[in-house]
Amino acid sequence: MRILLDTHILLWALIEPGKLSDDARAALEDPDHDVLFSAASVWEISIKAALDRPDFQVSPATIVAAALGSGFAELPVRSAAALKVATLPHYHRDPFDRLLVAQAMTEPAVFYTADARLAAYSELVVCL
Numbered sequence: 231m232r233i234l235l236d237t238h239i240l241l242w243a244l245i246e247p248g249k250l251s252d253d254a255r256a257a258l259e260d261p262d263h264d265v266l267f268s269a270a271s272v273w274e275i276s277i278k279a280a281l282d283r284p285d286f287q288v289s290p291a292t293i294v295a296a297a298l299g300s301g302f303a304e305l306p307v308r309s310a311a312a313l314k315v316a317t318l319p320h321y322h323r324d325p326f327d328r329l330l331v332a333q334a335m336t337e338p339a340v341f342y343t344a345d346a347r348l349a350a351y352s353e354l355v356v357c358l
Contacts, residue, residue, distance in 0.1 A: 232264045233257060234305060234334045236343035237271040237326065239358065241288065244296045254342065254358050266305040267297050268333055274326045310336040321350040331355065 235243065242249040243258055250258070258265050276290040298304070307329065314332035315325075322328060322345070331351045334341035338354060346357045 232266060232339035234266045234268065234339040234341050236330055237274050238344045239342045240267045240271050244293060251358060265302045266339055267302050268305045268330055269307050270326055270329045305333060318351060322347050
């Protein structure tokens with residue numbers, strides 16, 4: 231199984247794994263699963279880090295290194311996903327979430343998220 235991580239799930243998996251259920255952690259640790267993180271998530275983390283908010287003290291470079299070190303694979307943003315965004319219904323307005331859903335649909339991959347609003351997009355969306 232291929233699993234694409236939402237930005238929140240990526241951060242939780244690397245920084246606060248206790249926020250994940252036992253089943254989610256087991257799925258991410260299963261050697262038969264390909265766990266993916268999107269370049270779009272790195273972009274989102276970079277934007278939030280650049281705002282220098284006291285409640286978001288995350289280094290994007292550290293997250294990328296930790297993700298790769300954990301065996302996660304980086305998923306580039308391909309044009310097929312970018313084009314898919316245009317056809318998605320407007321269930322959700324966040325452009326990063328919409329792109330991540332489109333990536334899950336076009337790759338395809340199961341999309342792990344904490345945002346229940348995204349479930350309306352596809353059966354590939356799994357809300358943790």
